[in-house]
Amino acid sequence: MITVHGNPHSTCTRKVLTTLEEKGAKYDLRVVDLATKQQKSSEHLARQPFGVVPVLDHDGFELYESRAIVRYLDRALPGVSLTPSDVRDYARMEQFISIEQSYFSGPTIQLLYQARGGQPDAKIVDENRAKLAHTADVLERRLGEAKYVGGASFSLGDISFMPYFALLERLGHGDIASSRKNVSRWWTDVSARESWKKVSG
């Protein structure tokens, strides 16, 4: 039995749910209400000491950190593999998962904060857009040499970036994908997947 303690709008929860959908797994989503800060409740903190979502419960085995959860699910569950078997493609996938964590999610979340707090600070918006543009250029080069981040097949590397591109689009920064030929082609492709439509719909 698989339970995800998370929120359908959270980027990190979406990575986990997309992975579960791709694996064809059944799961139960227990919503943690971020509006009432339920992620900081003692009940949730007992599962996740950093007070964020999601947490996976797989037959009593509890795990947090979305990037660890998706790697675990891909290894533990049956279904199509979301990890390239070729060692260099595997390395590229890992490189881009790390790039997402180091350079892409942070600036995206900064833009979300700016959009929420009344009048956005133009300087902060510009700085974070510049960081995202630089990383998107790196992604553009990779997607010019391979169909997906990890090579010829869809992988955890693609899933890592998807919730952030969706959020950027919602915040009015969709040009970060659409102004780049390969990223744009990739985003049109991956966002049409059944897994993603189910998770983000």
Place this chain on the structure above:
Amino acid sequence: MITVHGNPHSTCTRKVLTTLEEKGAKYDLRVVDLATKQQKSSEHLARQPFGVVPVLDHDGFELYESRAIVRYLDRALPGVSLTPSDVRDYARMEQFISIEQSYFSGPTIQLLYQARGGQPDAKIVDENRAKLAHTADVLERRLGEAKYVGGASFSLGDISFMPYFALLERLGHGDIASSRKNVSRWWTDVSARESWKKVSG
């Protein structure tokens, strides 16, 4: 042939070199001089577009992001495996690699900046020490149930944290390890490994 473009004092370079030593691999370290900002030179930026170290060159295959490099090396090279074969231990290892990247390296580097810039700002020091203490408590619980981060055997999860604990010690924050029973026992153990002594010596 393995070349690492990095710096012997850089935490991320040290993760890669420790992994190479553990695997018993021969390699050539090409020093990138951080004092003269060689990491921002056009030659280095062509290899690493974010202008940091290290970059691996394995028979012409170039890869950056230390956390991707160590996973790649463990898979690509012969020698002892640094990844648990049990899927739940593997999951814990990945959880802690992600915890390091999300919650431990950042505050450690903030303390390094404070130590460098003349009079440290006590408020910034306190804030970052509190963050590190919280993460060290999480590590303390894990190391109370297992000898190493990933279970019974030494893994990439341990290597991920080692350069930061060494740096904290050098900056006068060694109590973050020494004040916690299990973390202290673990740090005494892992810092005595031949690989680490060679890399940090």
